[in-house]
Amino acid sequence: MNAVEVASLVVTRGKREVLHGLDFAIPTGQVTGLLGPSGCGKSTLMRTLVGVQAGVTGTVTVFGEPAGSPVLRPRIGYVTQAPSIYDDLSVTENLTFFARVLGVGRAEVARCVEAVDLVDHADDVVAKLSGGQRSRASLAVALLGSPSLLVLDEPTVGLDPVLREELWGTFHRLADDGVAVLVSSHVMDEAERCDRLLLMRDGVFIADGTPAEIKQQAGLAESADIEQAFLAIVRGDAA
Numbered sequence: 001m002n003a004v005e006v007a008s009l010v011v012t013r014g015k016r017e018v019l020h021g022l023d024f025a026i027p028t029g030q031v032t033g034l035l036g037p038s039g040c041g042k043s044t045l046m047r048t049l050v051g052v053q054a055g056v057t058g059t060v061t062v063f064g065e066p067a068g069s070p071v072l073r074p075r076i077g078y079v080t081q082a083p084s085i086y087d088d089l090s091v092t093e094n095l096t097f098f099a100r101v102l103g104v105g106r107a108e109v110a111r112c113v114e115a116v117d118l119v120d121h122a123d124d125v126v127a128k129l130s131g132g133q134r135s136r137a138s139l140a141v142a143l144l145g146s147p148s149l150l151v152l153d154e155p156t157v158g159l160d161p162v163l164r165e166e167l168w169g170t171f172h173r174l175a176d177d178g179v180a181v182l183v184s185s186h187v188m189d190e191a192e193r194c195d196r197l198l199l200m201r202d203g204v205f206i207a208d209g210t211p212a213e214i215k216q217q218a219g220l221a222e223s224a225d226i227e228q229a230f231l232a233i234v235r236g237d238a239a
């Protein structure tokens with residue numbers, strides 16, 4: 001089943017066309033990676049899927065509804081690059097606040113703290129958390145109400161390898177539970193952790209497939225990395 005279906009998507013920001021006609025779908029039950037260099041349009045695409053981007057033409061449907069439709073609000077969890085939690089509240093207080101705003105039950109608070117492995121820090125004020133713990137607290141907010149689509153904009157930036165590993169474990173657990181997880185990154189070495197990749201450059205997709213398929217498309221061996229595949233595809237080596 002597809003969580004997201006997009007056809008002929010063009011996005012213009014200011015006077016510039018940023019996304020130049022995208023067609024793709026995002027299935028449930030998988031971690032889809034949106035990878036590409038800084039400025040290629042990843043955040044713009046994510047903003048479009050959650051329905052907060054202006055200047056959009058084409059068709060963007062999420063669970064069969066037009067993106068931005070109010071009925072979708074409880075079904076989508078979105079974490080932007082800027083952490084959107086309150087520094088002077090504890091993890092539990094933050095979650096309790098957002099649970100109230102979203103109208104979800106208090107039981108959700110404990111469930112989400114546990115899902116991101118912050119039980120030991122539940123009563124810590126966010127200002128005192130490490131960067132990785134803070135990212136996980138933001139993610140916990142996005143998990144309130146068990147959304148079926150999670151849109152995570154560069155969630156692992158600035159995290160050490162151990163925390164990154166833990167976070168990717170969380171993403172896969174959520175996908176195993178049937179959630180459609182879309183994760184953006186400009187770090188190509190995160191690619192191997194995704195079930196499927198959308199490689200983006202200058203507002204278009206240059207490849208769409210599993211890491212193995214993309215390497216094959218680039219004419220590279222399985223042991224190659226996605227960065228090499230990205231470069232080979234850009235240079236047209238496999239053409």
Ligand SMILES: Nc1ncnc2c1ncn2[C@@H]1O[C@H](COP(=O)(O)OP(=O)(O)OP(=O)(O)O)[C@@H](O)[C@H]1O
Pocket residue numbers: 013014018036037038039040041042043044045186
């Ligand atoms: N508010 C804005 N107004 C006009 N143009 C913008 C705005 N925000 C971003 N852009 C432009 O849109 C393009 C895509 O930006 P976007 O933030 O989607 O890229 P990105 O791939 O998410 O980059 P990064 O990895 O650095 O976050 C860039 O060229 C950027 O200059």
